[in-house]
Amino acid sequence: MADTLYDKIWDEHQIAINSDDSSLIYIDRHLVHEVTSPQAFEGLKIEKRDLWNKSSIYAVSDHNVPTNDRESGIEDKISKLQVDTLIENCKENDITYFDLNDINQGIVHVIGPELGITQPGMTLVCGDSHTSTHGALAALAFGIGTSDVEHVLATQCINVKKAKNMRINIKNKLNQFVTPKDLILYIIKKIGTSGGTGHTIEFSGECVSNMSIEGRMTICNMSIEAGAKSGIVAFDDKTLDYIVGRKHSPKKLILDKAIKYWETLHSDSDASFDTSFDFDASLITPQVSWGTSPEMTVDIDGKIPDPSAINDVDKKESIIRALEYMDLKPNQKVSSIMLDKVFIGSCTNSRIEDLRQAASVLKGKKIAKNIKLALVVPGSGHVKVQAENEGLDKIFKESGFEWREPGCSMCLGMNDDSLSPYERCASTSNRNFEGRQGDKGRTHLVSPAMAAMAAVKGHFSSFSD
Amino acid sequence: MKEKVISGQVIPINQSNIDTDAIIPKQYLKSINKTGFGKFLFDSLRYKQTGTLDNYKDREPNKDFVLNQDPYDKGTIIIANDNFGCGSSREHAVWALKDFGIQSIISTSFADIFSRNSVKNGILLITVDKNVLDDMFSRMSKSKVFIISIDVNKQNIVGPDNLNVDFNLNDADKERIIYGYDDIALTLKRREKIIEYENKMKKKKPWLFDNEE
Numbered sequence A: 001m002a003d004t005l006y007d008k009i010w011d012e013h014q015i016a017i018n019s020d021d022s023s024l025i026y027i028d029r030h031l032v033h034e035v036t037s038p039q040a041f042e043g044l045k046i047e048k049r050d051l052w053n054k055s056s057i058y059a060v061s062d063h064n065v066p067t068n069d070r071e072s073g074i075e076d077k078i079s080k081l082q083v084d085t086l087i088e089n090c091k092e093n094d095i096t097y098f099d100l101n102d103i104n105q106g107i108v109h110v111i112g113p114e115l116g117i118t119q120p121g122m123t124l125v126c127g128d129s130h131t132s133t134h135g136a137l138a139a140l141a142f143g144i145g146t147s148d149v150e151h152v153l154a155t156q157c158i159n160v161k162k163a164k165n166m167r168i169n170i171k172n173k174l175n176q177f178v179t180p181k182d183l184i185l186y187i188i189k190k191i192g193t194s195g196g197t198g199h200t201i202e203f204s205g206e207c208v209s210n211m212s213i214e215g216r217m218t219i220c221n222m223s224i225e226a227g228a229k230s231g232i233v234a235f236d237d238k239t240l241d242y243i244v245g246r247k248h249s250p251k252k253l254i255l256d257k258a259i260k261y262w263e264t265l266h267s268d269s270d271a272s273f274d275t276s277f278d279f280d281a282s283l284i285t286p287q288v289s290w291g292t293s294p295e296m297t298v299d300i301d302g303k304i305p306d307p308s309a310i311n312d313v314d315k316k317e318s319i320i321r322a323l324e325y326m327d328l329k330p331n332q333k334v335s336s337i338m339l340d341k342v343f344i345g346s347c348t349n350s351r352i353e354d355l356r357q358a359a360s361v362l363k364g365k366k367i368a369k370n371i372k373l374a375l376v377v378p379g380s381g382h383v384k385v386q387a388e389n390e391g392l393d394k395i396f397k398e399s400g401f402e403w404r405e406p407g408c409s410m411c412l413g414m415n416d417d418s419l420s421p422y423e424r425c426a427s428t429s430n431r432n433f434e435g436r437q438g439d440k441g442r443t444h445l446v447s448p449a450m451a452a453m454a455a456v457k458g459h460f461s462s463f464s465d
Numbered sequence B: 001m002k003e004k005v006i007s008g009q010v011i012p013i014n015q016s017n018i019d020t021d022a023i024i025p026k027q028y029l030k031s032i033n034k035t036g037f038g039k040f041l042f043d044s045l046r047y048k049q050t051g052t053l054d055n056y057k058d059r060e061p062n063k064d065f066v067l068n069q070d071p072y073d074k075g076t077i078i079i080a081n082d083n084f085g086c087g088s089s090r091e092h093a094v095w096a097l098k099d100f101g102i103q104s105i106i107s108t109s110f111a112d113i114f115s116r117n118s119v120k121n122g123i124l125l126i127t128v129d130k131n132v133l134d135d136m137f138s139r140m141s142k143s144k145v146f147i148i149s150i151d152v153n154k155q156n157i158v159g160p161d162n163l164n165v166d167f168n169l170n171d172a173d174k175e176r177i178i179y180g181y182d183d184i185a186l187t188l189k190r191r192e193k194i195i196e197y198e199n200k201m202k203k204k205k206p207w208l209f210d211n212e213e
């Protein structure tokens, strides 16, 4: 029978089918961070349960850590307790933990692939919805809640229902200054934030085959914003090149065997999908989100929607509400939106290619006067060092950006990096919900190139101006 | 099977895409406990000032928000529009709902991870058609006091004005809501099966189990 890539990985990991049509699925890798794990470890302790396989687990602190002045430790007492709790739990259970001053530390979804922890064909979970990122390496990866974190720690398995298969096929190539971030924002705008609910999305087509692994991570990352727990891309030469030689990748003796298996990781040519969408990459222009849901996105040379032109009552009301929250007017030009802050970072866009992209726009330019703060937060210690070796940090600093230590930072503002009420930010992150980057803060989701451009101009602008 | 009926005041939240950031804002995720989140439910909509874990008491409630209005402040069932619980996987959102006293949520659709987290914590999610939801909203606009009874076994909702709605619920979720299983204990009963699978894979894909540097 013809199978999709998702079918193949699912079948390979299915231990049993349960009476309620869910399945017992084996989990190969488990990534753990400080925010969604303390209650899980606590639960195990109370029930006196052991970990099933400690070597399948890697832990890191990223959500709740300062991005400057690491030497003096974490000042905020409550944050410190949370990070210390993770350190303690890892010690007690003999789990690999990447400390704040370790070059391997970074955002959990950046370091997984980077260190070779994520590999093709694996099942990988983490108590974080952007676990979908890892699907770029042909792995089945999805976010789970804390109860499931506890369940996987204790049993190495999860009971979960199989999702439907969705294929998003993207033909042709992206134009200059149009990035994978613009592509995924465009797709979410078209299919909606619940368009992928209940599905695993496989991204395919010429555009995806030509895309770097980092670009694929950006699109798989935001599958969750399209409602899908997992995004996935087939294994190919690019995947192989990316994997080989990384810290935790399969070593020489067994690599050949692994590659043989990895080469089967693609959908069969006659596999059928429950839902399919087709897009043409060459028609896509840079995107800017204007509202409080990622689907509220427009082209850079577009206008803010006018609710009076919308018939659907729910839609109309949510647009009115978003316009009010974002302090924007119907039909306003995107290029007229003035900004206060710029954030380049997050598990969507904090890898080396993202930083190169932004730096190439910034080179030799200064940020505009109205920009109160422009931050670059590399995704990991390795990304940071690499960028410094390439001199990107200098470009950022000379233009007026602050160059920080790795972490989630202003993507969710759990640490000190956040928006003050009513501040407006161009952000390379993935969520523009009310209050996401700080209470009453206003977020516009964009690519790293657009964030850099907006920093220079002080407002959004197309690249041709 | 044990009988279970959930009854109480309904809280209307006529909005789509209620995200978990709204249900529980990030500053409260710093807690390492599972309880005590109820007072922070919908925090940024409920209060005029921002709170933190160690400073939340003296704040002015936002009277326009339903949870600050009688009789909704004592509600136990939420009714809301499409895609409830989207966004982050934070189970803290479900802990906050539960701690506040919410036992069931009615909507046209729920986000995937949120659904799993809810069932695991004994919150019953009921998916209904758009016309049923609209009908309930319109009935509620006529009377603030709106108490319904949800019969979990019979999969049926009854309420004022002859409201009578059937809903779907699979047997496994039904049992989970009624009995509240210890999932880990159930899975550990299949230990042998898991070990057998693991041994097979150690031969087939040895690189997965040999991940030391």
Ligand code: SF4
Pocket: A063, A107, A108, A109, A128, A130, A346, A347, A348, A407, A408, A411, A412, A429, A430
């Ligand atoms: S960078 Fe943002 S979206 Fe990614 S894991 Fe951190 S908080 Fe979540």
